[in-house]
Amino acid sequence: MDQPERTFDVARDDLGVSLHLKQSLTVLAAKSPDPDFRRLAADVLSGALGVRDLVASEAFNATLDRVIPLALADLESLSDEQRERLAAETRERMDSLAGSMGARDDAVAQGANPDEPADEDWNQQGGILSSDW
Numbered sequence: 001m002d003q004p005e006r007t008f009d010v011a012r013d014d015l016g017v018s019l020h021l022k023q024s025l026t027v028l029a030a031k032s033p034d035p036d037f038r039r040l041a042a043d044v045l046s047g048a049l050g051v052r053d054l055v056a057s058e059a060f061n062a063t064l065d066r067v068i069p070l071a072l073a074d075l076e077s078l079s080d081e082q083r084e085r086l087a088a089e090t091r092e093r094m095d096s097l098a099g100s101m102g103a104r105d106d107a108v109a110q111g112a113n114p115d116e117p118a119d120e121d122w123n124q125q126g127g128i129l130s131s132d133w
Helices: 015-031 035-046 051-055 058-076 080-109
Strands: none
Touching: 015 035, 015 080, 035 051, 035 058
């Protein structure tokens, strides 16, 4: 039987936040041009490192130095209404993730073998996760 989904230390047992973080790290690890960052993100995803280890690394800070100014400029260009809509969509997405994992756990407990959801880029509007870096 499958193990329950692991929550990241920084998610404070919030499954939606943890799943969103997992998917975001998967995208970032795949798209980063920095091999050190990719390795660290993979180590966090495997459970070999914690999120706090990643954020304390030079590779993480170098990545932030490159991408955060662009992401902030994108965010600042949004209207208040667009920011609110984006925040609401993100909350719904995380709630949906947590709900789908609960349904998956129920199905596994009943002996079913549910399909895993396809990986997807959670930032459909651009920004860090969909950038070419």
